[in-house]
Amino acid sequence: MKRTGIFFHYQNGERLRDFPALLDGILDKDNVYLYDAYYPGKTPSSYELDPVPIGLLTRVHDRRMIDTISRSSDYKGALYSAAGTVAAAARIWRDEIDNAFVFTGYGDHHAGTSFYGGGCYFNGAALAISELRQEFGARKLAIADTDAHHGxxxxxxxxxxxxxxxxxxxxxxxxxxxxxxxVHVPWRTTDNQYLELVQLNLRQHLEVFRPEALFWNWGYDGTTGDYGDIGISPDTHVRLAEVFRQAADDFCESRLIVVLCGGSRRDLASRLIPCVLRVLIGG
Ligand SMILES: [Zn+2]
Ligand SMILES: [Zn+2]
Incomplete structure (x- = not known):
């Protein structure tokens, strides 16, 4: 059994509309902790998620980009999306949890030092890594990205x-x-080919690199019928979660932070996220 943190906030997007209701049966487990921010209908919680402070933002992104985003109506959602990843990393380092799942309103892997796009504003994993290095003395960190698009x-x-x-x-x-x-993924692949490719490369690089924690940019947009369709079935993501959990167990003391990235279908989010969470929680 792992202690799993769920970092949740809700913006107006369609895909997470069934959450947090679908976390019923998960949140009541003794080893699951919810850290939440604002969402409609939320009851007061003892755990609150704070937005990323500006001082941390400027360590990763340039001032002009931050200023531009701050004038957009998506700013608050972007701050809370990145905040979940930063808070998850900090709470793992404080030994409050072992692994984490971060719900995001906006993704992070298309956000660079001075550019952004594709539904991404701030790079949550990069912000978390900066924070881990500055506040906790961490050095070697890993990110693996299975969103269908290049990060x-x-x-x-x-x-x-x-x-x-x-x-x-x-x-x-x-x-x-x-x-x-x-790592090149063919534009049409099969479940087994894909799983083998990810597992082989992930484990090979982690074994050599030995990071202190692993961030997994998990997008499900490559699923058949979603906008990055590479021909993989929904269940592949659950098997992929097992691959990641095992790799984190073997190479970085189970420290795994799953960050929700691309994928637009609400039915897939509703079906897959609880399954991925159960893999993280274990038992
Ligand atoms: Zn994508
Ligand atoms: Zn790539």
Whole structure:
């Protein structure tokens, strides 16, 4: 059994409309902790999620970009989305939880130092890594990205940082630089091919790199029928969660932070997120 933190906030998007109701039967477990922020219909909770402070934002993103985003109506949601990832990392380092699932209104892997797009504003994993290094003395961290698209923002932020392992599984060519590794995924693949490719590459790089924690940018947009369709079935994501959990157990003391990335279908979110959570919780 692991102690699992769920970091939840809700914006007006469609895909998470069935949450937090679908967390019934999960939140009542003794080893599950909810850290939440504002959402409609929320009852007061002893756990609150604070937005990312500006001082931390400026350690990763440039001032002009932050100012532009701050004038957008998505600013609050972007801050809370990144806040979940930052808080999850901090609470793992304080030994309050072992692993975490972060609900996001906006993704993070298309957000670089001075650019953003594709539904991403601030790079939550990069902010969390900066915070872990500054506040907790961490050094070697890993991010693995199974969203169907290339994480151009994460790549740019860490391309000259060999202390961060970034393994991106996407349609781009296989390529590596300073522990930034792109693994080519064919635009049409099968469940078993995909799982084998991810498992092999993930474990191989983690075994050599030995990070202190693993961030998993989990997008389900590659599922058949979603906007990044590469031909994989919904159940593949649950098996993928088992691969990630096992890799975290084997190579980084079970410290796994799952960050929800791409995927638009509400039915898939409702079906898959509780399953992924159960893999994290174990037992
Ligand atoms: Zn995507
Ligand atoms: Zn990529």
């Amino acid at each position: 151009d923002g994460t790549w740019q932020i860490f391309q000259d940082d060999p202390d961060t392992l970034y393994v991106c599984f996407c349609g781009g060519e296989s390529y590596s630089r300073n522990n930034n590794i792109n």
